[in-house]
Amino acid sequence: GIQVEQSPPDLILQEGANSTLRCNFSDSVNNLQWFHQNPWGQLINLFYIPSGTKQNGRLSATTVATERYSLLYISSSQTTDSGVYFCAVDRHVRFGAGTRLTVKP
Amino acid sequence: DVKVTQSSRYLVKRTGEKVFLECVQDMDHENMFWYRQDPGLGLRLIYFSYDVKMKEKGDIPEGYSVSREKKERFSLILESASTNQTSMYLCASSLAKNIQYFGAGTRLSVL
Numbered sequence: 001g002i003q004v005e006q007s008p009p010d011l012i013l014q015e016g017a018n019s020t021l022r023c024n025f026s027d028s029v030n031n032l033q034w035f036h037q038n039p040w041g042q043l044i045n046l047f048y049i050p051s052g053t054k055q056n057g058r059l060s061a062t063t064v065a066t067e068r069y070s071l072l073y074i075s076s077s078q079t080t081d082s083g084v085y086f087c088a089v090d091r092h093v094r095f096g097a098g099t100r101l102t103v104k105p
Numbered sequence: 106d107v108k109v110t111q112s113s114r115y116l117v118k119r120t121g122e123k124v125f126l127e128c129v130q131d132m133d134h135e136n137m138f139w140y141r142q143d144p145g146l147g148l149r150l151i152y153f154s155y156d157v158k159m160k161e162k163g164d165i166p167e168g169y170s171v172s173r174e175k176k177e178r179f180s181l182i183l184e185s186a187s188t189n190q191t192s193m194y195l196c197a198s199s200l201a202k203n204i205q206y207f208g209a210g211t212r213l214s215v216l
Binding site for chain 2 (some may be wrong): 001035041042043045046066077086088092093094095096097098
C-alpha cells in the first residue's frame with residue numbers, strides 16, 4: 001500500500017513562532033487530509049487538500065501532488081496548537097505516524 | 106454539525122470474550138472506518154465500508170470482523186478478545202472524496 005512519511009516527528013516551539021510540517025507520500029493520491037489530535041485524543045479535520053493551497057486563520061496547507069508532498073504551516077503558534085498532527089491519504093485514508101508539536105508559553 | 110458517536114469511552118473485557126464496538130454517524134455518509142491507535146504506531150486501518158453490507162480489509166484485519174447492516178451504523182467485532190487487542194479504537198465517517206469525521210474513541214483493555 002501507499003507509504004506516508006511525516007517530518008519532523010517532534011517539534012518544540014516557543015509561543016508566537018512559525019512552523020512547517022511535511023508529509024511525503026509514495027504514490028499519486030486523490031485524497032489528502034490534515035488532522036490535529038488534541039491532548040484528549042479527539043481528531044479534528046483541518047484540511048481536505050488533494051492539491052493546491054488552502055488557508056484557515058493561522059493555518060494553511062499546500063499539496064504538490066505531482067511531487068508527492070504536502071506542507072502544513074502554522075503561524076504565530078499558540079499553546080492550544082499543541083498535540084499531534086497527522087496527514088492521511090488515499091481512499092482508505094492511510095495515516096502517517098504524525099508530528100508531535102509542543103508549544104511552550 | 107456532523108456527529109460520530111462511539112458506544113463506549115472505556116471498556117474492560119476478559120481474554121476470549123466476544124466484544125462489540127459500535128459506531129453511529131448522523132450525516133448519511135457512505136464511508137465508515139475503524140482504526141486502532143497504539144503509541145508509536147499511529148493510526149492503523151482495520152476495516153473500511155463504502156456502503157451498506159460492503160466492506161474492505163484494511164492493513165490489520167486479523168482477529169476482527171465488521172458489520173454494516175444500516176448506513177448509519179458500523180460495528181467492529183472482536184470474536185475472541187486477546188491481550189494484544191488492548192488499544193484505542195477510533196471510528197470515522199466521510200462522504201466519498203471528502204473530509205473525515207472521527208468519534209471520541211473507545212479505550213479497550215483486554216485482561
